[in-house]
Amino acid sequence: MDKLLIRGGRPLNGEVLVSGAKNAALPELCAALLTAEPVTLLNVPQLQDVSTMLKLIRNMGVTAERSDDGTVRIDAGGLNTPEAPYELVKTMRASVLALGPLLARFGEATVSLPGGCAIGSRPVDQHIKGMAAMGAEIVVEHGYMIAKLPAGRTRLKGARITTDMVTVTGTENFLMAAALAEGETVLENAAQEPEISDLAEMLIAMGAQIEGHGTSRIRIQGVEKLHGCTHRVVADRIEAGTFLCAVAATGGDVLLRHGRADHLDAVIEKLREAGATVQAVEGGIRVQSAGGATLKAQGFRTTEYPGFPTDMQAQFMALNCIAQGTATVTETIFENRFMHVNELVRLGAKIQTDGKVAVIEGVPRLSGATVMATDLRASASLVIAGLVVDGETVVDRIYHLDRGYDCMEAKLRGIGADIERVKA
Numbered sequence: 001m002d003k004l005l006i007r008g009g010r011p012l013n014g015e016v017l018v019s020g021a022k023n024a025a026l027p028e029l030c031a032a033l034l035t036a037e038p039v040t041l042l043n044v045p046q047l048q049d050v051s052t053m054l055k056l057i058r059n060m061g062v063t064a065e066r067s068d069d070g071t072v073r074i075d076a077g078g079l080n081t082p083e084a085p086y087e088l089v090k091t092m093r094a095s096v097l098a099l100g101p102l103l104a105r106f107g108e109a110t111v112s113l114p115g116g117c118a119i120g121s122r123p124v125d126q127h128i129k130g131m132a133a134m135g136a137e138i139v140v141e142h143g144y145m146i147a148k149l150p151a152g153r154t155r156l157k158g159a160r161i162t163t164d165m166v167t168v169t170g171t172e173n174f175l176m177a178a179a180l181a182e183g184e185t186v187l188e189n190a191a192q193e194p195e196i197s198d199l200a201e202m203l204i205a206m207g208a209q210i211e212g213h214g215t216s217r218i219r220i221q222g223v224e225k226l227h228g229c230t231h232r233v234v235a236d237r238i239e240a241g242t243f244l245c246a247v248a249a250t251g252g253d254v255l256l257r258h259g260r261a262d263h264l265d266a267v268i269e270k271l272r273e274a275g276a277t278v279q280a281v282e283g284g285i286r287v288q289s290a291g292g293a294t295l296k297a298q299g300f301r302t303t304e305y306p307g308f309p310t311d312m313q314a315q316f317m318a319l320n321c322i323a324q325g326t327a328t329v330t331e332t333i334f335e336n337r338f339m340h341v342n343e344l345v346r347l348g349a350k351i352q353t354d355g356k357v358a359v360i361e362g363v364p365r366l367s368g369a370t371v372m373a374t375d376l377r378a379s380a381s382l383v384i385a386g387l388v389v390d391g392e393t394v395v396d397r398i399y400h401l402d403r404g405y406d407c408m409e410a411k412l413r414g415i416g417a418d419i420e421r422v423k424a
């Protein structure tokens with residue numbers, strides 16, 4: 001297993017290019033299953049999750065070619081096996097996004113249940129409820145969701161779907177299924193994340209009729225057929241937010257090219273309150289900070305967009321560890337998303353947790369040690385901590401990081417970090 005070796009204490013200066021969003025690219029690769037015509041996606045990030053998704057769709061008989069410049073050409077004309085097997089689904093929960101498109105285009109789907117994962121149990125009951133409301137017959141057997149249309153039906157039917165909670169991939173599955181359904185679908189309590197809007201824009205470019213994306217009520221008029229399109233994946237707000245926290249914590253002056261400040265309001269507001277200067281500039285986001293103890297620790301609660309993202313909780317916590325004062329962080333989305341805490345404590349951080357609440361008391365310095373990454377954003381928080389500690393930090397099990405960050409260590413090296421990958 002690869003590791004990262006970081007020698008901390010250097011400010012970060014220069015420019016970083018923000019990649020396309022993992023959480024937009026994954027549903028958009030699945031959306032290409034909705035048509036037999038070629039689809040071209042631009043700005044697709046180089047991530048392990050993208051490779052897994054390509055493997056998953058190729059396994060269904062789909063042709064998918066990926067170029068080094070981030071272009072992926074998909075031709076789902078040959079789609080012949082509407083199945084997402086456990087071996088592929090277990091490494092990436094986003095495989096559940098195959099359910100909606102397969103049911104809509106093929107009339108049947110067999111998708112493995114993703115199972116629990118490190119950050120929480122992450123059930124898919126709402127996905128199942130929504131597909132059933134659209135007329136699918138779904139059973140869960142042998143660890144698989146087995147779904148099909150009733151005899152005599154060739155299309156899903158429009159429905160009003162109100163989910164028990166806001167679900168991002170649930171909303172995406174319903175959007176894709178409803179695009180080809182018969183009649184109108186109304187999604188109440190829909191997720192409003194920028195990745196939902198990006199997917200909706202792609203579907204509209206394919207001929208779908210969608211209104212209200214970006215709000216909590218989305219209306220979809222189903223159409224009989226969708227066509228091919230070319231779509232550019234929106235910039236990754238979580239990658240950008242991670243770099244914002246890294247620069248704020250270490251100190252420095254960095255321009256995040258292609259970063260979308262308008263997708264990061266909640267995080268940027270907290271960074272400004274902490275003492276960093278963050279500005280939306282032409283073509284990106286600029287962050288300037290004196291770093292370390294010049295910062296003031298900031299409390300926050302994770303909530304659905306446009307609130308503070310759960311996917312930024314661990315990274316901001318790393319910054320709080322070396323800021324002045326005490327901050328209370330409440331994680332409301334996932335029940336087990338504090339696994340970075342024990343590892344940050346190994347670096348000298350002072351953190352107490354009680355259920356979904358963590359209290360962080362800033363310390364003047366952290367000290368290097370070997371720590372273990374437990375999930376994607378936990379890994380990123382350990383990297384940020386490693387960049388500010390005295391001495392060497394080794395972050396082990398970085399396959400989690402590779403799942404969702406495009407060349408993170410190369411990008412950090414480009415702005416002055418002393419970081420290298422140690423191959424297993």
Ligand SMILES: CC(=O)N[C@H]1[C@@H](OP(=O)(O)OP(=O)(O)OC[C@H]2O[C@@H](n3ccc(=O)[nH]c3=O)[C@H](O)[C@@H]2O)O[C@H](CO)[C@@H](O)[C@@H]1O
Pocket residue numbers: 022023026093094120121122123124125126127128165166167168169170310311333334335
């Ligand atoms: C690929 C992708 O886009 N992943 C993101 C997506 O995950 P994902 O879409 O899996 O997360 P959801 O928005 O669905 O989860 C929100 C909450 O609802 C619960 N829930 C969800 C569905 C369901 O059927 N039943 C249920 O109980 C979950 O366990 C969680 O507590 O949104 C999360 C919340 O912003 C992010 O952390 C993930 O990075």
Ligand SMILES: C=C(OP(=O)(O)O)C(=O)O
Pocket residue numbers: 023092093094119311376377404
């Ligand atoms: C939790 C995340 O991703 P996934 O839903 O793909 O596990 C994440 O991106 O932080």
